[in-house]
Amino acid sequence: xxxxARYWRSLxxxxxxxxxxxxxxxLNAWIELLSVLxxxxxxxxxxxxxxxxxxxxxxxxxSGALVVLGLYTLLDGFTTCVxxxxxxxxxxxxxxxxxxxxxxxxxxxxxxxxxxxxSPWGLPGILxxxxxxxxxxxNRGPGAPSGLPAAGPVLLSLALLLAALVILYSLWFVxxxxxxxxxxxxxxxxxxxxxxxxxxxxxxAYPPALRLxxxxxxxVAFLTTVPAEALLGRGSAIWALGSLLAAWLCLAGSRLLWRxxxxxxxxxxx
Amino acid sequence: xxxxxxxxxxxxxxQYALMLEYRAEIALWALSGVLPLIMLGVWSGSGxxxxxxxxxxxxxxxxxxxxxxxxxxxxxxxQVFEDDALQGRxxxxxxxxxxxxxxxxxxxxSEQASRIPFVAVMLLAVGLAAPGLLWLxxxxxxxxxxxxxxxxxxxxxxxxxxxxxxxFWSERAAALDRLLMIPYLFLSGLVAPLxxxxxAVRRLALATPFPWMVDFPARLLxxxxxxxxxxxxxxxxxxxxxLPIGHWLxxxxxxxxxxxxA
Numbered sequence: 001x002x003x004x005a006r007y008w009r010s011l012x013x014x015x016x017x018x019x020x021x022x023x024x025x026x027l028n029a030w031i032e033l034l035s036v037l038x039x040x041x042x043x044x045x046x047x048x049x050x051x052x053x054x055x056x057x058x059x060x061x062x063s064g065a066l067v068v069l070g071l072y073t074l075l076d077g078f079t080t081c082v083x084x085x086x087x088x089x090x091x092x093x094x095x096x097x098x099x100x101x102x103x104x105x106x107x108x109x110x111x112x113x114x115x116x117x118x119s120p121w122g123l124p125g126i127l128x129x130x131x132x133x134x135x136x137x138x139n140r141g142p143g144a145p146s147g148l149p150a151a152g153p154v155l156l157s158l159a160l161l162l163a164a165l166v167i168l169y170s171l172w173f174v175x176x177x178x179x180x181x182x183x184x185x186x187x188x189x190x191x192x193x194x195x196x197x198x199x200x201x202x203x204x205a206y207p208p209a210l211r212l213x214x215x216x217x218x219x220v221a222f223l224t225t226v227p228a229e230a231l232l233g234r235g236s237a238i239w240a241l242g243s244l245l246a247a248w249l250c251l252a253g254s255r256l257l258w259r260x261x262x263x264x265x266x267x268x269x270x
Numbered sequence: 271x272x273x274x275x276x277x278x279x280x281x282x283x284x285q286y287a288l289m290l291e292y293r294a295e296i297a298l299w300a301l302s303g304v305l306p307l308i309m310l311g312v313w314s315g316s317g318x319x320x321x322x323x324x325x326x327x328x329x330x331x332x333x334x335x336x337x338x339x340x341x342x343x344x345x346x347x348x349q350v351f352e353d354d355a356l357q358g359r360x361x362x363x364x365x366x367x368x369x370x371x372x373x374x375x376x377x378x379x380s381e382q383a384s385r386i387p388f389v390a391v392m393l394l395a396v397g398l399a400a401p402g403l404l405w406l407x408x409x410x411x412x413x414x415x416x417x418x419x420x421x422x423x424x425x426x427x428x429x430x431x432x433x434x435x436x437x438f439w440s441e442r443a444a445a446l447d448r449l450l451m452i453p454y455l456f457l458s459g460l461v462a463p464l465x466x467x468x469x470a471v472r473r474l475a476l477a478t479p480f481p482w483m484v485d486f487p488a489r490l491l492x493x494x495x496x497x498x499x500x501x502x503x504x505x506x507x508x509x510x511x512x513l514p515i516g517h518w519l520x521x522x523x524x525x526x527x528x529x530x531x532a
Contacts, residue, residue, distance in 0.1 A: 025441075025442055027440070027442075028442060028445055031445045031446065031448065031449060032445075034449060035448045035449055035452060038449070038452040038453075039452055039455075042452060042455060042456035045456060045471075046456065046461050046462050049318055049462050049466050049467070050312060050313070050316045050318050050462075051316070051318065052316075052317075052318035052321050052322065052466060053316050053317025053318035053319070053320060053321040054316075054317045054318075054321075057312075057315070057316050058315055058316075182294045182295070190302055191298045191299075191301055191302040193302075194302040194303070194304070194305060195301070195302065195304060195308075197305055197308060198308045198311075201312050205311075205312050205315050205316065206311045206312065206315060207311055207314065207315060209399065210308075210311045
């Protein structure tokens with residue numbers, strides 16, 4: 001318990017200082033807001049084009065697909081807030097040798113590397129994603145149960161969203177930790193950003209081979225499709241359990257990999 | 271002339287050697303260009319392409335071509351330039367009797383050259399996974415397509431030079447590139463063929479430089495009917511428009527540049 005309080009205190013210090021530093025650049029808030037709105041408008045436009053052939057996409061209705069898109073936007077905002085500012089820096093630490101100082105600190109190094117800074121510029125994305133989800137749920141069209149879902153599905157989807165966040169974090173961390181071996185994997189984490197774009201659409205919209213890939217290799221399905229199904233009241237026990245299991249596996253995997261990677265860290269220029 | 275040849279050879283040679291050193295990174299970069307392939311997956315599952323009059327084969331040819339075009343028109347000038355300006359590496363470059371932009375251009379060309387094997391491997395993987403997808407364009411289409419890719423790359427590079435010069439005024443100009451990325455992503459034909467756009471949006475898109483960067487070379491490679499003269503003309507016109515603006519901004523920025531920390 002004392003240990004937990006210590007980490008909580010550290011986290012408050014970390015985030016307080018980084019927020020103060022980020023707010024030095026107020027123009028960024030506008031750029032980020034514009035970029036979120038532009039991306040959202042573009043995504044809705046493309047989704048509309050995809051629905052040009054019929055009322056369904058991979059068995060998903062228009063509002064269901066919007067929920068998926070909203071979840072994607074929300075996760076993207078979370079990435080900008082926490083994952084990108086922290087984990088894209090591991091490479092620099094390895095390159096310049098400042099990882100030495102991180103490892104020497106009397107605090108868990110994975111915690112330090114993952115939570116050292118926070119950026120407020122992902123908040124527009126989180127809010128926009130949340131707004132889109134609520135809007136899509138309220139406007140489900142004729143034939144579908146309208147209005148917000150009951151408490152049960154909401155709680156389930158919140159749990160699955162948490163699992164999605166854990167999976168996303170682990171994927172980012174694993175890729176960033178690889179820089180211990182490949183020192184100049186400059187922006188390996190950017191690759192994730194571009195491949196996770198697949199999460200903008202329900203996983204059943206893809207051909208079967210890609211569906212398998214996005215479920216078992218790059219678990220995009222668990223990031224957006226599974227929480228969206230729960231929110232639409234179609235959650236199934238198998239997928240929910242699978243999602244939690246995947247989250248646990250990913251987190252444990254990232255932890256193990258970090259322990260293993262540290263053995264190969266030889267500091268810069270040695 | 272021989273001076274230009276010597277400089278070009280030295281720059282390209284050294285940058286190519288540098289890029290080969292980073293081949294793991296370049297493999298990852300090549301991998302990050304899979305967006306058109308992902309979009310091919312979504313589009314082939316939806317009936318929207320057929321409704322717009324595109325057959326399954328046309329669709330797959332288009333997106334595979336767009337994938338190749340995207341691989342060889344990636345521009346990352348602004349990220350590197352911002353870092354160089356902030357870290358003070360730009361100052362020694364500026365002392366040399368050659369604009370630093372040539373150095374960056376050589377770096378981009380070398381990176382593309384070192385990308386070729388990775389792109390070939392990825393295309394091979396696509397061919398193995400779905401044997402019907404690959405095709406060989408006719409010699410004429412291939413030649414014109416490659417020319418169009420080079421022209422599209424130059425246009426994109428020039429456009430980013432414009433934004434890059436803002437690094438002289440702001441420490442975080444790279445954030446602006448994210449804004450430039452949005453119309454590029456949605457209007458260029460990278461995520462949806464222009465044929466599926468509503469007519470009004472399509473006209474609007476064609477009035478911007480973006481469709482000429484992906485849609486035009488991709489259609490050439492895919493063997494779609496396309497107005498070759500109009501395409502190259504549009505790229506040339508945009509280049510002629512952007513070149514003086516970029517030149518002027520670069521000069522104005524240089525006058526303002528005072529090296530970080532000075």
